[in-house]
Amino acid sequence: MTNIINTKRINQITTFLKSLNIKSKRFSEIIETQNISVIQDFNQAFIHSSEDKIINYEKLEFFGDAVLRLAASNFIEKKYPQLSVGERSELRAQIVSDEWLTKLGRKIEIDKLIIKGPKALGDENSKNTIIGEATEALIGAVYKCFNSIQEINLWLDNIWEEDSEQFLKAPYKYKSKTVLQEWCQSKGFDLPVYKIMEVSKKNGDLKRFSCDIFIEGLKESSAFGKSHKQAETNAARVLIEKFITKGKI
Amino acid sequence: MTNIINTKRINQITTFLKSLNIKSKRFSEIIETQNISVIQDFNQAFIHSSEDKIINYEKLEFFGDAVLRLAASNFIEKKYPQLSVGERSELRAQIVSDEWLTKLGRKIEIDKLIIKGPKALGDENSKNTIIGEATEALIGAVYKCFNSIQEINLWLDNIWEEDSEQFLKAPYKYKSKTVLQEWCQSKGFDLPVYKIMEVSKKNGDLKRFSCDIFIEGLKESSAFGKSHKQAETNAARVLIEKFITKGKI
Numbered sequence: 001m002t003n004i005i006n007t008k009r010i011n012q013i014t015t016f017l018k019s020l021n022i023k024s025k026r027f028s029e030i031i032e033t034q035n036i037s038v039i040q041d042f043n044q045a046f047i048h049s050s051e052d053k054i055i056n057y058e059k060l061e062f063f064g065d066a067v068l069r070l071a072a073s074n075f076i077e078k079k080y081p082q083l084s085v086g087e088r089s090e091l092r093a094q095i096v097s098d099e100w101l102t103k104l105g106r107k108i109e110i111d112k113l114i115i116k117g118p119k120a121l122g123d124e125n126s127k128n129t130i131i132g133e134a135t136e137a138l139i140g141a142v143y144k145c146f147n148s149i150q151e152i153n154l155w156l157d158n159i160w161e162e163d164s165e166q167f168l169k170a171p172y173k174y175k176s177k178t179v180l181q182e183w184c185q186s187k188g189f190d191l192p193v194y195k196i197m198e199v200s201k202k203n204g205d206l207k208r209f210s211c212d213i214f215i216e217g218l219k220e221s222s223a224f225g226k227s228h229k230q231a232e233t234n235a236a237r238v239l240i241e242k243f244i245t246k247g248k249i
Numbered sequence: 250m251t252n253i254i255n256t257k258r259i260n261q262i263t264t265f266l267k268s269l270n271i272k273s274k275r276f277s278e279i280i281e282t283q284n285i286s287v288i289q290d291f292n293q294a295f296i297h298s299s300e301d302k303i304i305n306y307e308k309l310e311f312f313g314d315a316v317l318r319l320a321a322s323n324f325i326e327k328k329y330p331q332l333s334v335g336e337r338s339e340l341r342a343q344i345v346s347d348e349w350l351t352k353l354g355r356k357i358e359i360d361k362l363i364i365k366g367p368k369a370l371g372d373e374n375s376k377n378t379i380i381g382e383a384t385e386a387l388i389g390a391v392y393k394c395f396n397s398i399q400e401i402n403l404w405l406d407n408i409w410e411e412d413s414e415q416f417l418k419a420p421y422k423y424k425s426k427t428v429l430q431e432w433c434q435s436k437g438f439d440l441p442v443y444k445i446m447e448v449s450k451k452n453g454d455l456k457r458f459s460c461d462i463f464i465e466g467l468k469e470s471s472a473f474g475k476s477h478k479q480a481e482t483n484a485a486r487v488l489i490e491k492f493i494t495k496g497k498i
Binding site for chain 2: 058059061062063065066067069070072073074077085088089147148149150
């Protein structure tokens with residue numbers, strides 16, 4: 001039973017939550033009081049299913065996914081009211097992505113809190129996935145304190161702002177497939193053909209899938225990725241960078 | 250300029266919002282006062298882009314999508330705490346789907362409020378899509394009254410409860426592709442092969458795509474749909490119903 005929490009664990013969680021530096025008075029107060037049911041919710045956000053099949057972060061993660069999406073929509077509307085719906089949608093996909101969550105999780109060092117069972121402990125490939133998932137669960141748990149996205153926006157808006165500026169400066173790095181498709185259309189070519197191979201069966205393996213891109217029947221680039229989508233995006237990015245170098249774009 | 254609202258329109262919107270029968274005192278009060286900026290938000294939820302390229306429901310719809318997802322997650326957690334994360338995810342996909350939104354939109358007769366330009370007025374195919382989109386925008390506008398999903402849950406929980414019971418009783422009707430895949434695996438067959446053809450270019454056309462399903466090389470069923478996904482789901486459902494009739498499932 002991992003949900004019995006001793007004083008050391010309570011203090012560890014409290015210190016971690018303070019380190020998030022969420023500028024909300026009511027959130028600071030609720031942490032300060034060390035309310036046991038609140039702390040238990042947070043504790044659950046850090047427990048992987050390999051440690052406990054019942055009490056783990058999965059349900060909070062499912063909830064956190066929806067919270068994150070709403071908070072990101074809210075951020076975009078406040079910060080970038082001039083963006084079209086299509087642009088909002090592309091930006092939102094970036095700032096709620098699994099990669100983004102893992103990056104955030106690394107930044108806040110959530111792995112220090114995560115409790116895994118023996119099976120996941122030895123598995124290097126799943127490490128980043130678990131960091132991202134626990135971070136999403138943490139977002140779910142923060143929302144639940146007051147059933148409000150206010151604390152999420154107070155916490156994440158500044159981080160999102162930096163990431164959004166990066167994205168809006170060089171969107172081709174992120175939405176390579178769209179850029180490549182538009183390039184083909186502008187040249188009157190057929191759409192690019194993506195061929196995917198599963199080269200490993202390991203979940204989380206960054207080289208699990210390989211993707212070749214063919215333009216007008218010619219293989220123009222290849223790349224790996226941990227999912228179909230990631231391999232395709234990587235191969236498209238490689239190709240766009242090649243085109244930029246050659247002055248074709 | 251469709252965002253200048255006369256008294257007749259204000260009354261029409263107020264009457265419509267009352268008819269939703271959302272059991273929230275603060276929501277009733279805010280409608281009763283006919284606060285112009287609130288009414289303007291709602292008015293925008295009913296304006297299609299064919300009427301006004303700038304002031305229309307698209308941004309509210311984008312926002313409403315995230316609101317709906319969070320409110321549905323909240324509903325599922327309260328009502329079906331026993332469901333696994335996989336089951337929650339399947340159920341949520343159903344109760345936030347485009348089809349579900351269109352069904353809700355028809356029920357509340359949102360089309361009486363929708364303002365379209367000449368191009369969309371004549372287009373029967375886009376009618377259902379627009380009803381669903383405006384309904385999603387309306388959900389966004391209701392959230393914005395208090396930045397809270399509370400009113401959404403007060404409005405939709407009973408409707409979701411009925412729909413969820415239907416879904417949980419006969420999930421194969423909704424997740425036909427999963428059921429078909431599992432059936433193939435249980436028989437030791439290869440996975441079903443879906444072949445898609447675009448038979449019409451009309452957006453919203455219910456017969457835009459056709460899908461054939463092949464099992465072990467034999468064509469076993471065909472169906473139409475307005476999207477790839479819809480055509481595949483329809484063809485899988487036809488096939489499962491055929492298997493049930495023949496006693497194969």
